[in-house]
Amino acid sequence: MTITYLEAIREAQARVLRDDPRVFIYGQDVGRFGGAFKATKTLALEFPGRVLDAPISEDAIVGLAVGAAIEGMRPIIEMQFADFSTVAFNQIVNQAATLFWRTNVPCPITVRLPFGATSGSGPFHSQCPEAVYAHFPGLIVLTPATVEDAYSMLIEAVALDDPVIFCEHKLLYYHLKAEKLPREAIPIGKARIAREGRDLTVVTYGVMVHEALEAASELSDEGWETEIVDLRSVKPLDTDTVIASVARTGKLLCLGEAWPWGGVTAEIIARVAAEGLDLLDVPPQRLNARDTPVPYHPNLWAAHRPTARSVAAAARNLLRH
Amino acid sequence: MSPPVLEARAENAAFRKTILAAFRFMLLARLLDDKFAALYRAGKIHGGVFLGRGQEALSVSIGISLKKNDIFAPLIRDAAGRLAFGETVLDAVRTHMGSALGPMRGRDGNVHRGKPLEGSLPMISHLGAMISVVNGMLFARRLQNRHGTVGAASIGDGATSTGAFHEALNQAAVEKLPLVLVVADNQYAYSTPTSKQFACESLADRAIGYGVEVQNVDGTDLFACLKTLGEAVLRARHGGGPQMVVARLLRLCGHGEHDTADYVDPKLKNSPLGRDCLKAAEETLLRREWLDASTLASMRREVVREIDETVAQVQREPAPDPFAENWTAISCGHLAEGDEGNQGDNMPARKS
Numbered sequence: 001m002t003i004t005y006l007e008a009i010r011e012a013q014a015r016v017l018r019d020d021p022r023v024f025i026y027g028q029d030v031g032r033f034g035g036a037f038k039a040t041k042t043l044a045l046e047f048p049g050r051v052l053d054a055p056i057s058e059d060a061i062v063g064l065a066v067g068a069a070i071e072g073m074r075p076i077i078e079m080q081f082a083d084f085s086t087v088a089f090n091q092i093v094n095q096a097a098t099l100f101w102r103t104n105v106p107c108p109i110t111v112r113l114p115f116g117a118t119s120g121s122g123p124f125h126s127q128c129p130e131a132v133y134a135h136f137p138g139l140i141v142l143t144p145a146t147v148e149d150a151y152s153m154l155i156e157a158v159a160l161d162d163p164v165i166f167c168e169h170k171l172l173y174y175h176l177k178a179e180k181l182p183r184e185a186i187p188i189g190k191a192r193i194a195r196e197g198r199d200l201t202v203v204t205y206g207v208m209v210h211e212a213l214e215a216a217s218e219l220s221d222e223g224w225e226t227e228i229v230d231l232r233s234v235k236p237l238d239t240d241t242v243i244a245s246v247a248r249t250g251k252l253l254c255l256g257e258a259w260p261w262g263g264v265t266a267e268i269i270a271r272v273a274a275e276g277l278d279l280l281d282v283p284p285q286r287l288n289a290r291d292t293p294v295p296y297h298p299n300l301w302a303a304h305r306p307t308a309r310s311v312a313a314a315a316r317n318l319l320r321h
Numbered sequence: 322m323s324p325p326v327l328e329a330r331a332e333n334a335a336f337r338k339t340i341l342a343a344f345r346f347m348l349l350a351r352l353l354d355d356k357f358a359a360l361y362r363a364g365k366i367h368g369g370v371f372l373g374r375g376q377e378a379l380s381v382s383i384g385i386s387l388k389k390n391d392i393f394a395p396l397i398r399d400a401a402g403r404l405a406f407g408e409t410v411l412d413a414v415r416t417h418m419g420s421a422l423g424p425m426r427g428r429d430g431n432v433h434r435g436k437p438l439e440g441s442l443p444m445i446s447h448l449g450a451m452i453s454v455v456n457g458m459l460f461a462r463r464l465q466n467r468h469g470t471v472g473a474a475s476i477g478d479g480a481t482s483t484g485a486f487h488e489a490l491n492q493a494a495v496e497k498l499p500l501v502l503v504v505a506d507n508q509y510a511y512s513t514p515t516s517k518q519f520a521c522e523s524l525a526d527r528a529i530g531y532g533v534e535v536q537n538v539d540g541t542d543l544f545a546c547l548k549t550l551g552e553a554v555l556r557a558r559h560g561g562g563p564q565m566v567v568a569r570l571l572r573l574c575g576h577g578e579h580d581t582a583d584y585v586d587p588k589l590k591n592s593p594l595g596r597d598c599l600k601a602a603e604e605t606l607l608r609r610e611w612l613d614a615s616t617l618a619s620m621r622r623e624v625v626r627e628i629d630e631t632v633a634q635v636q637r638e639p640a641p642d643p644f645a646e647n648w649t650a651i652s653c654g655h656l657a658e659g660d661e662g663n664q665g666d667n668m669p670a671r672k673s
Contacts, residue, residue: 024464049464050464054492055488055491055492055495057453057488057489057491057492058488059450059453059484059485059488059489060452060453060456060485060488060489060491060492061453061492062453063450063451063452063453063454063456063457063485063488063489064453064454064456064457064460064492065457066454066457067453067454067455067456067457067458067459067460067461068457068458068460068461068464069457070437070438070442070454070457070458070461071457071458071461071462071465072461072465073461073464073465075457087484090447090450090485091450091453091485094445094446094447094450095445095450095454097650098445098650099437100650100651100652101428101650102425102428102429102433102443103424103425103435103436103437103443105437105438106652137650137651138650138651139651140651140653140656160653160656161652161653162651162652162653162656188656189655189656235658236656236657236658236661237658237661239661267662270662271661271662274662274664
């Protein structure tokens, strides 16, 4: 039996609904229909009255979640696409993210963002807003890259007393599979070494972990051993694991599917430069999507985002420096 | 069963008691606001001061119509309603003066105060966004099988132009939540007149569009406001779904105390809208002999003493200490980033 990344998200939600009466799910089409991606498939039937359809009103959806959290509930919000969370931006960054700081009342909401590009999705169904949310104090931003993490991190996210932006990558939904659900998990806030290597560190997260792994096996054939750090959590950022890896390899490539300006890759380079500049043998580099909206046509899309090919090429430049 | 005449008399006595309580809250709110304005001019308040002058009748009617376990998300001119809902003068003064002992601990100030677990919500500046938070509290209570409570949200004419207002009003209607949405149509959103704010004939039209029951009321008339708000809250409490009340009145001050408000049309000031609701209520109560001049004078003395004593107390209280502050924005401390990525600590020099 295998389980996909999407099924793991569904199973995680079923589990928290079963284990915690405070949990409910609210979002567009999440009820009987089971969600645009089927992440809540049959949950409305299994948990009557707790998986609820919302009008197309992202602002009011997240506002409602904040109010419910004040009353002791643990809402899970499904944004149909991460791109639509811009409509809820005010409620997320000004309402949810400031509540605890201002009032000492925690705001345990989980906002699930199906994020990242898939071929043919175009400018408004493809965005990666993780750095935007990570910028605001008061939010936790998670980016699981494996089936196991999608499951365990979502369960942990719901248990946390703070607002969590849960970025689940749409490209992994159906294709990424595991044999079974995990029994144990690395806690939120810790990065994971996805592959060990001595020559170069690639720090990445989300779907790019898989592009990096593919590039690493290509580079391995050429005699280069790449270490891949999967951040898992963008905020908090596990700087220690990154620095320790850079200390081993002396070379750093930061890889992200999001746009480059002020993003996660920039943050990692800033931290490594400030805390471990002398560990670097060569200037650190980063590889991101191009600074345009995400294109629709597969030809353009494939040239917009980093791929195993462009990761390997960037790595070679660093390794031959 | 008691005879109808006796019942009517008892009702009248209860109403009279409510009116007098409401009037006292209005007076307290007005004089408290006046004190904040004086402290602001004396440079004793950090940040802005926003008054409820002219809106006390409407405001108090919301607070007094609610019960202890209800919810109230006020707007910036709701001192009277907050007091009637149970806020202490002490909490209001502490928040304005930045006392570390206040509910916001110096992290937020002036009108941005509240105690969410006691049902009073601290507004964010994007006021329309508070409505759906009230919806969420009501929604949660329904999921928890806690029935019979009401949530009131207070906004101005300006907030009815925001997307958040429309999303939240529709959401409350779809979910049939016991929300009472009170719109203080006070003719100006900061300096913008209603002619540039909306084109429908009445803001009440907006409720109709969402299938929400709506009442119009003269916001300068305490008796009318109490009646209308009392009935709206009752309807919401007993399963009537969301209610909207639109009160027309005039803001009798600037947007904040920094604002001279010379843009306000003098014709409006001299119209019935420009009537001072506190003065009008006072005149009616004296004329009906529900209040006499000496009771009024002693009420005023009591209120002034409470305000002065509270301000004197708060002035002696500690300000927040940046060295003792917990600089963590999340409640799960083990996941806090702390000063990660910051090489300095931004601390001021310690006082020796």
